Amino acid sequence: MIKHYDVLKDDYENAGKVSSDIKRTLKQLGLDTKTLRNVAIAAYEAEINMIIHSLGGDITFELSDEGEVILCFDDIGPGIPNLDLALQPGWSTASAKARELGFGAGMGLVNMKRVANDFHIESSPQGTHLKMRFSS
């Protein structure tokens, strides 16, 4: 099963809708609670990052025949200037608006890396590409 979603820059109003749909789909398919929770955390963090920091992009969700969940987040820029810093707990470049809403804890990528079985990220000014895998 493969699903695609479009994400728009600064679309705070719909933030979380993609993650909720992914979670709902996997719950209906009977994925175990722990993996479901990990996928939901990672999907939400990545979806929010795309809304807050990117110029927009798309999300692909795949459930393989072997039961592995694969999430891909591909945006169109502007890229993460320093990935090493972005992966440090507490480091954030979130705007004042995002911080007012409770974002910008600097834990997004840290949380994703913690819950995913496999985490791969590449970034350039042309876009950030993030792929995560989860297995039960």
Add this chain to the structure above:
Amino acid sequence: MLIKDINQLEEIKMIHAGDQDKQMEGAYIGDLLSIVMSKAEENQLWLTVQAHLNALAVATLVDMAGILFVEGTQVDDATLERAKELNLPLYTTHLSAYEAVKKLIALGI
């Protein structure tokens, strides 16, 4: 305990009923969404000042029992509409998170 059991606390006002028969097991206090997302647990009541759509998304993803907005925080119409769609119980109180938790503990949560 069910979420409807907190209706007996007069300092806590219901904003949206949602699923009143939802199980409630403890509470979580926090305003940074990433921290709540990773640390809060299913069926907890969430105490926060983040009264907006994104808080509802977090509560739903974690399968929390409901949200109690503290310090007199009010929700806007869009948030209320989303709570109806999600069937998520929402409450507000003029109390601080600390004072509200004392009331909840006294109730037996």
